Each structure stands twice: as C-alpha cells, then as structure tokens.
Amino acid sequence: MRRPAPAAALAIALAAGLLLAQAPAPAGFGGGRELQRLTGQRFEENCSGCHGAPGTAGRAPNLFDARLLAQRSDEDLFRTIKAGISGAEMPAFGEVLPDAQIWQLIAWLRLEADNAQPRPQFVADPDGAEIASEAQKFRIRVVARGLETPWGIAALPDGRLLVTERPGRLRLITADGRMTTVAGTPAVWERQDAGLMDVAIDPDFARTGWVYLSLVELLPGYQLPPPPVLKPGERPPNHPSMTVIVRGRINPAGQWVDQQILYRAPLDRYTPSGVHYGSRLAFDRQGRLLFSIGERGDMKNAQDLSTPLGKLHRINRDGSIPAGNPFAGKPGALPSILSYGHRNPQGLAFDAQGQLWEAEHGPSGGDEINLITPGGNYGWGVVSMGIQPGINAREAPGMIAPAAYYTPTIAPSGIMVYRGSRYPGWAGNLFVAALSGQQLRRLVIDGSRITHQEVLFKAYGRVRAVTTDRDGHILALVQQPTGQGTGQPLSASTPGLVIKLEPLP
Template identity: 55%
Template sequence: MSMNPKPSSPLATRASSHKALLHLLLGLAIAASLAPASQAFGQAFGQPPLPGARQTGPQIYNGACASCHGSTLEAQTAPSLFSTRLLGLTDQALQERIRNAHPTRTGPDIRSLYSEGQIFQIATYLRLQKANLSGRPPFAADPDGQVIKTTKQDFRISVVARGLDTPWAMSFLPDGGLLVTERSGRLRTISREGVLSPEPVKGMPKPWVRQDAGFMDVAVHPDNAKNGWIYLSYAEVLAGAEIPPPPPPGSPTNRAPSPPSMTVLVRGRIRDNTWVDSQVIYRAPAAIYSASNVHYGSRFMFDGRGHVFFSLGERGDMRNAQNLSSPLGKIHRINEDGSIPRDNPFTKTPGALASIWSYGHRNPQGMALDPVSGLMWEAEHGPTGGDEINIIRKGHNYGWGVTSMGIQPGIEKTSEPGMDPPVAYFTPTLAPSGINFDLNRASPWRNNLLVAALLGQELLRLEVRDGKIIGREVLFNQFGRVRTVVNGPDGRLFVLIQNPTGAGTGLSLSAPTPGMLIRLDPVRAVKGQ
C-alpha cells in the first residue's frame, strides 16, 4: 500500500501540492515571527524517505511557493520566507514546523505530500537562498596590519609572502622554512624570514591542471631532519592517454574534453632546490582514472605510529563512495613506504581494497588529530549545503551515496542505520578545506579546531569537547578563499588565502587567482577568557 496520495490526475497532484505548500509556508512565516531566534547549527532530524519521492527542496519551492512568496528578500503577494525570523530557528525546530503543519482544516497533512527528506531539503533551501540573497562582506584585498577582534583574543594579520598562484597546501621544514604547493604545478619555498624563493623547486612531477586538478597536498615527514622525506599529492593523466589541446581563451574549462586522470601520491627529497629520490606511494589501477576534473581529495595526515592517512574524493560519482572495491570516496591508511598495514579494517573482506580505513565520503580535504583525545577529525565538501565535520573511526561508513545533509538529486535520507552522522554540518555552504587544531599552549584557542573555508571565505573556530562541538566563531570572512591553516614552529597560526572566485567575480569557482600567506599575531587575550 502506497503512503502517497494518488489524485485522479497529475494536474490534481500539482494543485494539491501548491495549495498545501502555500498554506504551510504562510503559516510558517506567521509562526516564525513569534518564535525565539537561535543558532541554526546542530544535528539534523533524519528518517528514510517515502517511496517514490523525487522532487528536491529547490524544485518544490520554485514549483509550489515562489509564485506567491517570491525568490527575493522582498515580499510578493505573500511574505518573503528569506527575510523572516523563520530562519532563526534551529534546524530541528524549522523542520518540526514544516512536518507538523496542516495547510487547511480538511486538507492533507504535509507528510502525505512530501517525504521527511524533502521536508529537510525545503528547510535547507530556505537557508541557502537567504545566504545567496544577503550577499557577502566586501572583499578586502590587502589584510596586512588589520586587527581582528574576537571573543577570546584579538589578533593582527601580517602578510608573510605575496605572489602565490592558487596556493593549496603548506608544511613547515625543520629549519623553520615553509613549503607551499600551487595548484598550477609548482612547489615553492618560503624562508623562515618570509622570503618567497623566486624559482620553484625543479624536477617536480608534471600534473594535470584543470578545474580541481593540479598539485594538492604537501606534508613534511615528522622525522624529516633525519630522513628528508616530503610527501606530495597531485592529479596525473593516465599513462599513454592523449591530452587534448587547452580550450580557447574565455571558454569554460569544465566543458573542454579531458583525458582520464587520478590522484597520485609520491614522496621525495629536495636537494639544491631540486626534487630527487621520488617514489610512488600510491597509484590507482588504470580503470579508476576518470575524465572528471572534480573531487580528487586530497589531504595527508601522519599518525606518529608509522602510518600515513590520505583522502580521495569520489570524482563526482557518488556510487563510488559505497563501493569497497573502489578507492574513490575513501580515507586510506598505508605505511609510510606505501605498503598496507595488516590491521587495516578490510584486509580480510573479499573484494575490498586493503588500504581503506573508512568510506562513504564525498570530497574530504581536511584531516587532523585531536591533541586531547587522539581522535581523527575530518572535513568534507557536501553537495549543495551539507558540508560535514566527521570523527573518523576504523571501518566506519559515513553515508555519502545514501545519506546527505545537503541537497543532492537521488538522495533524500539524512540518516541510515550503520552509517555515521556528521558531528556537525553546515548550511549555507562553506566548502571546508584544510583543518587543524590550535596546538599553542599559550593561546586561548588551544585545542580548538580551525576550519578553512573556500566558498564561505572564512576561518572558522570550533570549540571541541568530548567529541562534540560546543561553540563556534567566525574569525574573519573578508579576505577571499581560505585554503588551509597550520601552527608555525613558534605556535602562531599561518593561513593560505587567495582572491575570491565565483558569484560576483566573473570567474568560475575553480578559476586560478593570486594568493598569499598570512600570519595571525595575537594582540591581547580578552579579559575573562
């Protein structure tokens, strides 16, 4: 027996849906004016969707609601739902109002029209559109010398090095210098005095550079002073594949034909500003290479026990994330030489890849060890909304391909037995990249998790306790895309930023832009903190 009503015609279905949602959202707007505002941040309600549910939240709103409520902050024939206190409710409260609303005394319950997943997506869409319509703070092109006031300490921004091209990752050397990857395929060195070497490191592997592809993470081995090893991830073209000519100037690069490519991991040493002793640590089978130019991952993390964790995105195909015979959409654990640890969770699972540590990921680009608990924290990009912060556990499934806290056609579930929900999720979209814990013992942010956000263009501070996030603060959001953040040798925080892309810039989201390295210099701790 179907749980969905079956009107006599498709026209009747649309009319019923329109009328129900119109009355529902009018009621929500009125009710919201009486409701207390609170932070829209927390765990989401989740139930399996009803059979046959297909429309996403944006489709429902634009098909059934926009003609009266409009698509802007201005009221139309009915109040705008993007400018009311409705969106000050918590996610749970907002969904509860949608879920329990009765459009008319005799009309159908909203549950009979839309699944729980669709109700969640309606709420998500309202938040996304409110953010899109509200705009961003003006871009400040030169942050040098600006003093930022926060709840626990004030800090001054110092520009350490300019002239970087789409910087992606950084890692400190034993002498206090710094290595920085540029997505265009260059590895740069910055001295401890802040001098950017005019000549990139020579002899580097040749990457495939388009959209998300290029040089990605770089990580100096913890014992680099003795062994000299430096780890690098980048996108490479499948051996023997024909590389098409670049698209004409001004044309969208994401529509140009692309050869099969894939993330590869290598390690090597630098002597006389030249990459030497290069060894492949991980390379996928040829069948895994894809013509997609998105979701390569990739981030390294050493665990201090002889292992390297690394992340791979699902390359734009969410089916890969649940497939244990595919390396895509996974976090992997290998030994430092690329061999497989015998105690990995799937070494004895038929058909599964032995390197997999966890699965069900979309595009993870942040990993960090909690200095207090030893837990591994991870950040990954959601679809539209629903970016995630997770705690990664051995052998666990994190749901992508089946569940999501964002809007993804084909997914309505926000939870499923046997799949770990995120510790936190973010709507509107942040596009989280590098994450790290503040390890400075003298800092009032000590052991807080810092999250770099690309689309959100912010550096976010999360207070963590017992595996939960108990507080959050945006440290800044006006200096462009924030790629990653790390502690320097003296404990101060170093951040890679680049000029904005996307809406309002005339550039695609993945367009290359100039970047710089900045440092956060504490000015004073706030009293009482």
C-alpha cells in the first residue's frame, strides 16, 4: 500500500499534464473505420462483380448473408478465397491478395452481414418471460429496477445484493427489491467508459466485512481546467485518469468506512483516453485479488510490461505483491502483472478446476475468451482475430490464441462459471454477458476447450455482468440499448435492471 506523498503526486501530475498536452493521438485506436472502408473497397474491386453488394444478387452467392457465413468457419472461407474453387468460376486470390487482406475481408464480411441483420426487438420489462433453452427451461424475474448503467454485482451472505452504478453509486438491494445508496463511497471520474465499476466481497466476508471496488479517478492533484463552451454534439474533453482498486466496509448505518487504497498505478501512466479501463475483480482459491485494466486505446501499452495498461493483475488482499507473481523481481516490469497483451478485459472467472477464464473486447470483431496462464502474452498489439490497423496477423509464436473469439462483435463483459446445482443442465458452464451483442451466452467447457455455445436471450438490452446469489440462482445486470440505431452514444448511461433466471422443470 504505497501512497505517493501529496507534494510528489502534484509534481508528477504537473509533469504528466505537460506530457499529455503534447501527446500524439494513441496508436491503434480510431483508424479502424478507415481500414474497414479500404477493405470494403477491396471487396468492390475484386469480388462485387460476381458476388454483388449487400442485399443484391450476383452471379455468385451473396456473401453478406449472416446465415451462410454462420455455417462457414473463418478457415473454410480463407481456403476458398485463397485457392478458389476448381471447376467453378470462383478464382484463386492467393496471388492477388496477401493473407492479411484475405482475413480482413472475411472479418469485414461478417461485420457487414451482421450490420444488415435486424436488431433484436428490445423488451424493456422482461419480468415473467419464459425461455426454453437447450438444456434448461427458465423464467426471468426482475429483482430490481431503476438502476443507472449497473456495472458490477455481488451477493452478500445475508441475501442482499451490492450493485454499482457507473455514475458513482453503490447500491444495497434487499431480496424484495428495496434499494438504498451506500453513503460516502469514493468520488469517481465518470466520462465515456469511466466511473464506478466492479464490486466484490472478501472471500472471508463474514469475518472481515471487506467490500472491494474498482473505480476510475482523475490523476491525483490534477487541476481540472474550467469547462469549455461546447458546440452542439461536441463531447467534453477527457482528463488524465486511471483505474484504482480500493476496499472498505459498510457500517450498520449504511456508510462506507475504513477505506484503503489497494492499487494505484504509477502516476505518469495516467492518460486522458476515455476508454478501456477493464476493472473486473475476482478472487482466486488462495484468496488473492485479481483485476483487469484495459490498454486505454493504445495497443502498444498491452505489450509493455512497464505499464499496468492492457494487463491482468494479481495482488494480495492488503495490496501487497504475492511472491509467486510471474514478473515480480523482473527489472522494468510491474510486479502486479499476471498476464499481458490484453485489449479491454472485462470478464474474469475461475472454474471448479481453478482455471482462470477471461473475456475481452476486440477491435472490430475479434472479441476473445481466453484461458489465462500466469506470465502469458495474449497478443494484443501484435495479433488479433478482428480488424485493426497495424495488426496483420492472427497468430504469432509466444502469443496465446483465444479459446473462442467473436466476429461479428458481441462485446463480452462479465463472465461466470456456474458451480451451483439449481440448473442441472448447466453445471460447470461458462456464462458470458455481452453488451452490444445484448445477450447472455452459455459456453460448455471441457478442460481447456469450449465445445458448444448457446445464446440464452437477446432481447433485454446490454448485459454487463453475471453472477449467482447466495442460493445459487443466476443474476444478470441488463441496461437499455445504446449505440447504433438507438440515437444514443455507445457509452450513454441508460436505465438498467437486476434480473434473476428462475429454473423451471
């Protein structure tokens, strides 16, 4: 629990402020649209003549057909495009297009085909909806309403729930849905992706009472400039900020007390980017605390062991560094790092074997589910299954491939391995909450492999987190849709619910 002295913090803040003022736009962010446009142009030049455009028929099959694409693996499509189809009119493009461009065409086709699909009809009140999924029938129950961008959820042993709202409130919710706000929680910087993020309770909560929070703060000592006058549609500027991990207790009067800062990044690493804070919390079998931090929109960070950005971290519950951490004692590397090469990891879950699963957002396509090895490099900055300027490979020596990936994008957020006995057909399954994909997804895992997947629902908006209550019922946080077609920016704060999946015979 090292804390910089206030004067030193201010000096670093000023220095960082100077640096930030001159910092160039981060690499690896923002150029995605241009590369997609170029890829579309490549399709027009090489393929449209036979295959037509979205929604049109040509001499050859329309490739903007999500159903056709769902029946082909990326590898199938790659082989066809590279080698052509002998005896048919489909030419071989292996001599014309580099492999990287063929992979980009495939990802682009999947993204375009998905964009052309009708969006799922949004159901604002799913209470009572019954769903017969493959292995389990269940009914949706709304447990709590009136939340604003609910982000993290944890069940207390007394049956109450703790839920964070991104704008900065920590809520206590009783079993019958009554909600109060914990007073005195730390101030957060709320802008774009940032705010109050995850909540978790101590593995030994009954004895210790510790509650853990991840949140975003402005650089300590930073003087906010006076707010500028904005033109209509203009976004307010961002300021240097970072993910911080704290713990505290909630006293009987419902106040946040005894706060300790467990993790604060080196202050020269704070950046004004408003995206990719990661922030999911999890405890391993030994009771150590794991948390994720995204690369903040600059993919170089993910490969740089001297910055906490684009990493998973592991610390002891008091903030000290566990002796077994893979980079502890390695010069130039931050000792809290558990794994690296991550983009924006927002899902962490241990399975019954003690394996750590992780979910992270990809660039355009290329969302990942990973199985985490301590010290492992997960490739962001160098490889990706999605479309990203500056990345031209899907795999490389020393980089661990995802256990599953998603193109088109589903935007996986929280994940959970089901360990209870309420849903016999779902024992040991991995559940994935997805934001833009507006779904709760069930993955069957066998050892280190994902062998089957199913979308359980897709109609209740953005799904941010999934957990279980003390009785083993699955709970999820949902939030009204934002982004494409909604008239709201992707990061807009919208109303949300806590829902429960009640098993039915």
